[in-house]
Amino acid sequence: MAVAPGRDALIQLPDAALEAACELDRYRASGPGGQHRNKTESAVRLRHLATGVTVHADDSRSQAENRALAVRRLREALALEVRQPIDLDGWAPSPRLRALVDGGVARLGERTRRTTDYLLGFAELLDLFVAVGAEVGAAAARLGISTGACSRLLLVDDHTSRTVNRLRGERGLRLLR
Numbered sequence: 277m278a279v280a281p282g283r284d285a286l287i288q289l290p291d292a293a294l295e296a297a298c299e300l301d302r303y304r305a306s307g308p309g310g311q312h313r314n315k316t317e318s319a320v321r322l323r324h325l326a327t328g329v330t331v332h333a334d335d336s337r338s339q340a341e342n343r344a345l346a347v348r349r350l351r352e353a354l355a356l357e358v359r360q361p362i363d364l365d366g367w368a369p370s371p372r373l374r375a376l377v378d379g380g381v382a383r384l385g386e387r388t389r390r391t392t393d394y395l396l397g398f399a400e401l402l403d404l405f406v407a408v409g410a411e412v413g414a415a416a417a418r419l420g421i422s423t424g425a426c427s428r429l430l431l432v433d434d435h436t437s438r439t440v441n442r443l444r445g446e447r448g449l450r451l452l453r
Contacts, residue, residue: 283358286324287395291347298322298350300343305334320346329353348390355395355402356439362400362407369404369419372397377419381428389433402439405430410444412452427452 286294305319319334320342331353333345369377376397388394401415408414416426431437431452441451 283327283354283360283399284396286326286358287351287354287399288392291344294350295322295343295347297326298324302339318342322346322350324350324354327354327358329357351392351395352390352435355399356435358399359406360399360403362403364407364418367404367407367418370397370400373400373404373419376401377421377425377429380425381432398436401429402443405440406443410440410447410449 286297289297299322301321301323302317303319303321304317316337316339318337318339319332320339321330321332323330329350331346331349333342333349335345336342372393376394404418405412405415408418412427412430413423415430416423419426421429430440437452444451
């Protein structure tokens with residue numbers, strides 16, 4: 277688990293500035309794509325230098341599309357992997373986290389989960405989750421919601437589920453389903 281001051285500022289950086297803070301590798305990807313797939317170095321790997329977070333994209337035959345996708349994935353990975361320590365004494369959720377919690381999972385479609393506000397709110401939720409020892413009930417109590425609602429929010433998609441279960445596994449806790 278990486279800890280980096282300014283994670284929220286990193287998530288909010290414009291694409292070009294975020295990419296500039298990374299080491300960029302271009303390579304030939306294997307897999308489907310026909311005869312053109314292995315003729316160009318269209319796959320992209322970004323490694324954020326300050327945090328060490330690495331992402332890749334090889335979904336398209338276009339390097340430009342893969343770069344844009346890798347930057348988006350990096351933004352998401354920063355929110356999921358980089359933790360900011362919080363002091364629980366006097367802690368209160370930010371307006372972003374409060375909006376995320378109050379909205380519930382019903383409105384969290386794929387487009388919503390790509391927005392900066394969602395990523396910042398979810399990063400804060402994970403910070404709280406870590407601060408309370410990865411206990412769903414303790415996080416729910418701090419947020420004023422039920423444990424079921426908190427669990428549904430934490431397990432909203434495969435990426436978040438893997439992160440939450442990794443955090444629980446590191447503490448010897450039972451994985452969530």
